[in-house]
Amino acid sequence: MQTLTNEKCSEKINVYDPFDNSLIGTVPKASKEDVLAAIETAVKGFKISKNLKVYERADILFRTAEYVEKNLEDFAVTIAREGSKTIKEARKEARRCVNTLRVSAEESKRILGETIPYDSFPGGENRVGYYYRFPIGVILAITPFNDPLNLVAHKLGPAIAAGNSVILKPASVTPLSAIKLAQAFFESGLPAECLQVITGNGNEIGPMLVKDERIRMVSFTGGLEAGKEVAAMAGIKKIGMELGSNSPVIVWKDADIDYAVESCVSGAFWAAGQNCIGVQRIYIHDSIYENFRNKFVEKTLKYKIGNKLNEDTDMGPMITEKEAIRVEKWVKEAVEAGARCLCGGKRTGALMEPTVLENVPETARIHYDEVFGPAVNLYKVNAIDEAIEKSNSLNYGLLAGIFTSDINIALKAAYDLDCGGVMINESTDYRLDSMPFGGIKNSGLGREGIKFSLQEMTEPKVVCFTRI
Numbered sequence: 001m002q003t004l005t006n007e008k009c010s011e012k013i014n015v016y017d018p019f020d021n022s023l024i025g026t027v028p029k030a031s032k033e034d035v036l037a038a039i040e041t042a043v044k045g046f047k048i049s050k051n052l053k054v055y056e057r058a059d060i061l062f063r064t065a066e067y068v069e070k071n072l073e074d075f076a077v078t079i080a081r082e083g084s085k086t087i088k089e090a091r092k093e094a095r096r097c098v099n100t101l102r103v104s105a106e107e108s109k110r111i112l113g114e115t116i117p118y119d120s121f122p123g124g125e126n127r128v129g130y131y132y133r134f135p136i137g138v139i140l141a142i143t144p145f146n147d148p149l150n151l152v153a154h155k156l157g158p159a160i161a162a163g164n165s166v167i168l169k170p171a172s173v174t175p176l177s178a179i180k181l182a183q184a185f186f187e188s189g190l191p192a193e194c195l196q197v198i199t200g201n202g203n204e205i206g207p208m209l210v211k212d213e214r215i216r217m218v219s220f221t222g223g224l225e226a227g228k229e230v231a232a233m234a235g236i237k238k239i240g241m242e243l244g245s246n247s248p249v250i251v252w253k254d255a256d257i258d259y260a261v262e263s264c265v266s267g268a269f270w271a272a273g274q275n276c277i278g279v280q281r282i283y284i285h286d287s288i289y290e291n292f293r294n295k296f297v298e299k300t301l302k303y304k305i306g307n308k309l310n311e312d313t314d315m316g317p318m319i320t321e322k323e324a325i326r327v328e329k330w331v332k333e334a335v336e337a338g339a340r341c342l343c344g345g346k347r348t349g350a351l352m353e354p355t356v357l358e359n360v361p362e363t364a365r366i367h368y369d370e371v372f373g374p375a376v377n378l379y380k381v382n383a384i385d386e387a388i389e390k391s392n393s394l395n396y397g398l399l400a401g402i403f404t405s406d407i408n409i410a411l412k413a414a415y416d417l418d419c420g421g422v423m424i425n426e427s428t429d430y431r432l433d434s435m436p437f438g439g440i441k442n443s444g445l446g447r448e449g450i451k452f453s454l455q456e457m458t459e460p461k462v463v464c465f466t467r468i
Helices: 032-049 054-070 072-082 087-110 150-162 176-187 202-211 224-234 257-273 286-301 321-336 384-391 407-416 450-456
Strands: 012-016 023-028 127-135 138-142 165-169 195-197 215-221 238-242 247-251 279-285 340-343 355-358 375-381 399-403 421-424 458-466
Touching: 023 072, 023 176, 032 138, 032 165, 032 195, 032 202, 054 072, 054 087, 054 150, 054 176, 072 087, 072 176, 087 150, 087 450, 138 150, 138 202, 150 165, 150 176, 150 215, 150 450, 165 202, 176 195, 202 215, 202 224, 215 224, 215 450, 224 238, 238 450, 247 257, 247 384, 257 279, 257 286, 257 375, 257 399, 279 286, 279 384, 286 340, 286 355, 286 375, 321 340, 321 355, 321 375, 375 384, 384 407, 399 407, 407 421, 450 458
Parallel strands: 138 165, 138 215, 165 195, 215 238, 247 279, 247 399, 279 375, 355 375, 399 421
Antiparallel strands: 012 023, 127 458, 340 355
């Protein structure tokens, strides 16, 4: 069974464990010829996928979910080895993948249309009709390293549920989980032509894939600068993008402080902070600031960092030493500009200590840009309008959070925070895989979450009958 379009090519990409830099696998490095072959096969695959009956698509997705569930530990170890997640975090991602696939199977049966009241305007009296949704064609799915299994499932599940074919380009540093998921789909009955997995350097093969007019949609999750390049190259095709954020959380004076600390520490340092909805800025009411800060630092200092496969490890390494060096540099720059490092700030190889800063100037990059690493900033505020204004001050808007027991404060935040979702009495690091997920401003375009991805990955077609 062929999983990779380019599996026979001679050039290879090594896949390393970022904890100890040990080699854990190799994948082919795609050429331009491999890209063309993948696109040609996917075009043929669409002729197959669009004719699969709804129950056939659903059965494939249900069987794939069952396959992942039966091999959950194997998937989890792969996630942990090639990426930054601890084994406990990896198991959670694998379980979420199972849910994502099952919800995709269920939603495949709910791609509904509606009747159209043509007689709502004069001249339509003799007309009846409806619209239904149809698959759009070949979808290019470009996925990141930080959720190497479930974010792949978030693209493959809805695309296959809708009847599209897919070309999957996983992150070069974490391709193994994606390949295993593709194998699960094939084992579960998906025709091989309907899913092409191509591995290689994004800068080399990405433009060919994105620009090709036979690709009808690009579903991209990654960084802002790469997203801008994709948007500029894509041409006339659908684009769905999730481009990260700089997530704010407000902790109000009536919050349950212990609960807020627990939630925000986890939200800041999950997957070594390499999380598009990770907590980066916390705005704390002045009256509880010192209490919150002390408990937050105390909790952070208890974090155990190290080998991802150890059951008692709380946080593993960043994806590469280069990325850890970047975060270390941002922390040092902030401190030199007047910030105070309350804990952390040091690096050993790719291991960056969980870092907590206060008094961070707004001119510091770690304040205004997405850190995508284990660093979080604490700020004092005195009024809810001030907290909301500061939360909205950056050109990102994925998720925001607030901790409060005041329903009026909660509702004000829900409507005034500029973002794609507001988590009340929860940090920003919460996502139900079936909820609409996406942001505004530089955080992206469109929405994921299976039902909402299906809307993006299909088009409505109108059918009108005239009685004569």
